[in-house]
Amino acid sequence: MPKNNKERLLIFALGGLGEIGKNMYVIQYADDIVVVDAGLKFPEEEMLGIDLVIPDVSYLVENKEKVRAIILTHGHEDHIGGLSYVLKEINVPVYGTKLTLGLVESKLKEANILSESKLILVNNESEIQLGALKVSFFKVNHSIPDAVGVVIDTPEGVVVHTGDFKFDLTPVNNQMADIHKMAEIGKKGVLALLSDSTNAEREGHTGSERSVGESISEVFRKAKQRIIVATFASNIHRIQQVVDASIAYDRKITIVGRSMVNVVNIGIELGYLHVPEGMIVDVDEINKLPADRVVILSTGSQGEPMSALTRMARSTHRKLDIMPGDTVIISATPIPGNEKYVARTVDQLFRIGANVIYGGSISGVHVSGHGSQEELKLMLNFMRPKFFIPIHGEYRMLRLHSDLAESIGIPRENIFLLDNGDTIEISNGKARYGSKIPVGNVLIDGLGVGDVGNIVLRDRKLLSQDGILVVVVTLSKQNATILSGPDIISRGFVYVRESEELLEEANRLVTVTLQKLMIENVNEWSSLKNSVRDVLGRFLYEQTRRRPMILPIIMEV
């Protein structure tokens, strides 16, 4: 008997494919939808003035009554950062592990929606029945504790979503990935695997977090003055290792940077970070201690202009100064696009006379949280899925991950290299491409969610390149004369005092143009405006090879 058309498994992404960030994957069987993650993305360079980017969730809003849950794999921004926006549209239950929910709570509180949200705690042994879908978990290693992979048991078979993972054989918290459970899942048979592609370009194995602890400890051993460590706030393992080194070398720690303070507090409160009483002191206290008893744990590992480290490097931090001879550890690698900011911060620190340990992978003070090629192949081998969908990565990473899957024996036709919105329909063990789901970037600018679109961005781009020229003129149409103006006001175009002649000539040109048109009885505003724009645009381009935005304002009395 043929099944109802609805009784098929749908797999697609609302975000996370062809990009790093805004991860959001959807598994739907008939009328049951489970969403994995709700992340944000930081804006691309050309998204001028934009603060954040989240996925367009129209599909979920339209199918509100079918969405059973959002499952969170871990507490990084690219997996949970969109949640507060999404929950305002569809208030569905959210499942996550302890640390993940701890971080989510603090976000939802800030967004004023914590009280109406439904957060449900799970662990790697939980099983949740969500309509026809049964969800369970397995522990993975990542650069934040409490990260899990997700197993979704569907009537068509088992779908596995790895979350972000690496295989760390000597993890800092001794919490190995559930490799036995993974082996068991794979042995029972996996229909489809969705696996993290971030490091698909890297050969070999990613280093163990513990090796970073050893490098950091070595730096501590040699440091004679203050030690400043900058890292990602969410990397609690890394922070633990800084704490351990501080204990070993009898130093106290002060924490700077809002997110660092926040995560350390949550980490301690929930038992993920173990810090002896009295070890963390506030900034005023630390300034009273001798330099060789001080550690400053800080945000700013990406050289972010407003971060604590950048302010210290520029000597503009309100309370903390870096002195010649201090040691600064930048325990991170630059996220693509941030290389220049990090380099600038390193330069500023060197100028102050600090000893800077940077360039994570060479100096040993950083390892990635994502598995390299051998680990990706290990995961593929554990799961031995029938169908493979590389996720979480830019196109070339997904592509290289596909090649890895093929290399371990998955036939090319069973590998689906998708874009956001591309759907895979699986029915009776057969997979095929389904119809596309609408997807997109929702831009957050200040309080605005989605009110900045392509036109606004295009204007910002134009304004940023050559500025703007406003031409104001008051006309009397009755006697075809200019009553006042033209006045030309420019911003971001030329330095006015050095370009008086140019602007006077522009002024004269507008006057002549308007007078001529009025004599010819051309009176429609739009014609007058267009003529001013054309004439002035041409003149300015000839004279300067620039194309400022020209805004003619013609008043009539």
Add this chain to the structure above:
Amino acid sequence: MPKNNKERLLIFALGGLGEIGKNMYVIQYADDIVVVDAGLKFPEEEMLGIDLVIPDVSYLVENKEKVRAIILTHGHEDHIGGLSYVLKEINVPVYGTKLTLGLVESKLKEANILSESKLILVNNESEIQLGALKVSFFKVNHSIPDAVGVVIDTPEGVVVHTGDFKFDLTPVNNQMADIHKMAEIGKKGVLALLSDSTNAEREGHTGSERSVGESISEVFRKAKQRIIVATFASNIHRIQQVVDASIAYDRKITIVGRSMVNVVNIGIELGYLHVPEGMIVDVDEINKLPADRVVILSTGSQGEPMSALTRMARSTHRKLDIMPGDTVIISATPIPGNEKYVARTVDQLFRIGANVIYGGSISGVHVSGHGSQEELKLMLNFMRPKFFIPIHGEYRMLRLHSDLAESIGIPRENIFLLDNGDTIEISNGKARYGSKIPVGNVLIDGLGVGDVGNIVLRDRKLLSQDGILVVVVTLSKQNATILSGPDIISRGFVYVRESEELLEEANRLVTVTLQKLMIENVNEWSSLKNSVRDVLGRFLYEQTRRRPMILPIIMEV
């Protein structure tokens, strides 16, 4: 007898220290000035709308009659790109090797100043007497042929400027660096060494250009369809190796990208590039050949949005398409800041189905043109200078190069870590810091040279973030009423159609504010304008958390 105060050696940089780009170093003895290089720099991210940056040469203009020459070390943009601007200010003789002058000529021709320029050809055996200074040269290896180091014999002793260099023991053109000459120069005694710091962060040795040829040849051997190679136009050695591989595998070449066509022509004409007759064909010809006989040599190795490779990747090139199965070699590494552009191009190429060879150092299809730490130490050992000034690099590179110099035995107090404009005065064998020379960035925007300064850039930045709001209103002050307006026009702020309410409310607020002020008899334009700006700014920030530029235009009738 004490020497005249003027009889001292001055060394400083007008550009190139604390930055990569706009190299310009000055050696002055009494009334004789020799300038080494006149480069440009590409704009930093925050220099919105700027095309190029050149050094401020006020010092040279003020001392015009003392400037004996500009000596060019090689033909890269960061060494010759500022020349056409500088020569317009001071038309002094320019000395360079054959290829360097070939490239300079084409630049000066474009700037319409070739005929009045004085270009003088030199080679590694030339000696030039310039007042009290005698200038000679030694060959170095670099990623462009005909690169030289400069020896300046002064009454105080010998100053050596390495130019950009590496030690390539198996160079493609068999032109080894003049290591014997370098040894001899060092043996005779060097007072001060200025040496390239670009790769001071890299351990070991930089690979030989010849190894790239082998990797490229291996890719050619495997390729079954078209091969597209993108590299820097100026890397003639690289281009020669692509030509050689094309000969070996019986492929014809077409050249795309304006600068690539230009440099290849100059390279062939001057005898630096050896291409068999009929090997290079035009685009229309190449499209008639079978795919396995085709090589496309292209610009765009930095993912530049308008380059030939990027256009091919986006399928918007007028004549050339990349097909699934074609092989693309990106024979370069991204310059810091370009990583994202390159990644985007690689992604687009993969999407088309091309086989992309990228990530230069891992895939072997690129090596740097600058020496790594062991080579820098070798240069230091050849020269054994009394004083050392690391040049050509961001601060951390100069700093690490200083450490290298110290490691080979140069005392710390003889190493000068300078900024642009810092001067070293050497007299009677003693060096000390002299007074600072004015330096700076001159921004080129279109035809404007230096007419864009901090205020214009700050406005562009503001405009790019949140756009602009122009408020136009006509008042009758006599009867304290608003005659027309307020009209609010916005660009780059919000999508107007979705923000009608906000703009209406803003409008009402301006009306109320102005009426109130006029009733209170506040009539000065500046007060009215400031009030509108303040009230509106506050309101919009409250409502949107954005701060658009607000431009009140108040007309009076």
